[in-house]
Amino acid sequence: ISGSGSTLLGYIGIDTIIEQMRKKTMKTGFDFNIMVVGHSGLGKSTLVNTLFKSQVSRKSAGWARDDKIPKTVDIKAVSHVLEEGGVKMKLTVVDTPGFGDQINNDNCWEPISKYINEQYEKFLKEEVNITRKKRIPDTRVHCCLYFISPTGHSLRQLDVEFMKRLSHSVNIIPVIAKADTMTIEERQDFKQRVRKELEMGGIEFYPQKEFDEDMEDKSDNDKIREAMPFAVVGSDKEYQVNGKRVLGRKTAWGIVEVENPNHCEFAQLRDFLIRSHLQDLKEVTHNIHYETYRAKRLNENGGLHPISSNDTQESNL
Amino acid sequence: MTSNIRYKSRIPVKTEENAEEKQYVGFATLPNQVHRKSVKKGFDFTLMVAGESGMGKSTLVNSLFLTDLYKDRKLLNAEERINQTVEIIKHTVDIEEKGVKLKLTIVDTPGFGDAVNNNECWKPITDYIDQQFEQYFRDESGLNRKNIQDNRVHCCLYFIPPFGHGLRPVDVEFMKALHEKVNIIPLIAKADCLTPNEIKKLKDRIREEIDKFGIKVYQFPECDSDEDEEFKQLDKELKECTPFAVIGSNTVVEARGQRVRGRLYPWGIVEVENQSHCDFVKLRNMLIRSHMHDLKDVTCDVHYENYRAQCIQEMTSKLAQDNRMESPIPILPLSTPDVETEKLIKMKDEELKRMQEMLNKMQQQMHDKDQ
DSSP states (O other), rough: OOOOOOOSSSOOOTEEEEEEEEHHHHHEEEEEEEESSSSSOOHHHHHHHHHTTTTSSSGGGTTOOOOOOOOOOOOOEEEEEEEEEEEEEEEEEEEOTTTSSSSSOOTTTTHHHHHHHHEEEEHHHHHHHHEEEEEEEOOOEEEEEEEOOSSOOOOHHHHHHHHHHHHSSEEEEEEEGGGGGGHHHHHHHHHHHHHHHHHHTTTOSSSOOOOSHHHHHHHHHHHHHHHEEEEEEOOOOOOETTEEEEEEEEEETEEEEOOOTTOOOOHEEEEEEEEISSHHHHHHIIIIIIHHHHHHHHGGGGOOOOOOOOOOOOOOO | OOOGGTTTOOOOOOOOOOHHHHHOOOOGGHHHHHHHHHHHHHHHEEEEEESTTTTTTTHHHHHHTOOOTTTTOOOOOTTTTTTTOOEEEEEEEEEEEEEEEEEEEEEOTTTTSSSSSSSTHHHHHHHHHHHHHHHHHHHHHSOOOTTOOOOOOOOEEEEOOOOSSSHHHHHHHHHHHHHSSEEEEEESSGGGEEEEEEEHHHHHHHHHHHHHHTTOOOOOOOTTTSOOHHHHHHHHHHHHHHHHEEOOSOOOEEEEEEEEEEEEEETTTEEOOTTOOOOOOHIIIIIISSHHHHHHHHHHIIHHHHHHHHHHHHHHHHHHHOOSSSOOSSOSSSSOOOHHHHHHHHHHHHHHHHHHHHHHHHHHHHHHHOO
């Protein structure tokens, strides 16, 4: 970075700000909220556990494996604090049992939409307060993993309905669940068909084209968009393969290795979600989805009045 | 060896004594004569497949019967399927093997369970089955019964997704709507995405839920007590293996030096006909090689008869109401009238009994009120 005309005579040390920010982030830690949506049995809990290499899902939190499918969609959030390399992350996994499991699934997306908006509302109320907390607790959903059933044919109607309605209020990342149901060829065909249907339905999944900031972003994100939705397999069991211990699924005809890019695209999803775009997911949620919600709220009913933190919360949505 | 060998009788004939020979009549060959006549006439079998799209139904049917019934099928995408209702599509194919002809009809049910709102999505299916029964009933009661076409559904393969933790509400409702109209054989579809442990857990869970919800799936008949131990053992294994976890494939792959039907994954090859990989062979043997005839029998003797009895009951009660002498369909069939009137009398008796019980109850209630 150089100013127009002037040359820096000697080293000032502006670049150390990055190091200072990094140290600060490590000390304060950060929040990340991920929601999983899909009908029961698609391996949502297992995948989340595999992604974060810990027992972080609702099922591992001691809630018994529900014997009955709930009559309406439940929203269940479980939080854990994970630490890696000195960085602390408070991970909240929001599960949605009951979605798509009934005979009549009309409007089963409404409880989910309501939850997402409630988190925006909570944040907005804090922001608008006279005396604001130093760090507003962030319960907003940063990322919604939508699990597509690997039928091999195309998207189901419910998939299209859900993603159409929610892609404008939250970052949706569609994934193809239980990818070990399909051969590589079937998987490619399926992906192509799914991508076409997403396009035809006008569904903008994350990373959305319109939010690419510069050419570099665009080219990176184009590559990712072309490879999505990622076909994944999850597992919390380890097996010995070629002298190494790997996470996998053991069948009578071989071991499916979760982190082997020749077997499935879990590693790609993990790298994308956690190692490169984690911060961006939060930023898009804050700068775009939340701002959209805020603008809408402030425009209706003459806006929100700043309240003191003594008032009870009411969210009329 | 005597000249009795001509009849190819399976019953050992004592040929040593002339006295025995004189007593041997020869009707023991009847099964063989029936066999020969049937071979000439050919068999028919109607199989229905039901389950949501993408469960591998078409692939399994093709694998079972070694055909390609779905060559020209066009798969619809999600937008196109938005207003689609459940359809009933029939494919018929004539198969001949070792001189035996089979007219196989596959009844497909595209659209089942695919919509957002699947309320009563099984209604077109139950209507179809009832229509076939009704048509057969009319034909059977008619005057010219030479060429009755039997389109009744002999068996329904129901595909349960392997992704769940057991039966879903739509599975339970579907099977309950159909279990008294057709032989239901539940299958676990696309079983190659499950580990052996997961398959076992799922099967146990499904069997438990079938019991819990009172679903009457097709039961294999008990072995005759004089069958040999090996057969009995096989039969027992078959029964404990339900619901069958199946895989289908239309492609041939190379495995262990042989060309077999299978699916090629980066981590291994699944062989459709390998019993340690899935239950396809068990299903095929049961469906085609040992129980095809029993499935037809149960359809005729149980499901159809239930339908018929119900039909007659409705018609007689309607007659009683209308008090008309004539009826559009000759309800008294040409077969044994005694059985029919006996059935009617029995039904009337039961109705009377129920009314009597209701009266008693009402009297009791009034009596309690008075006190």
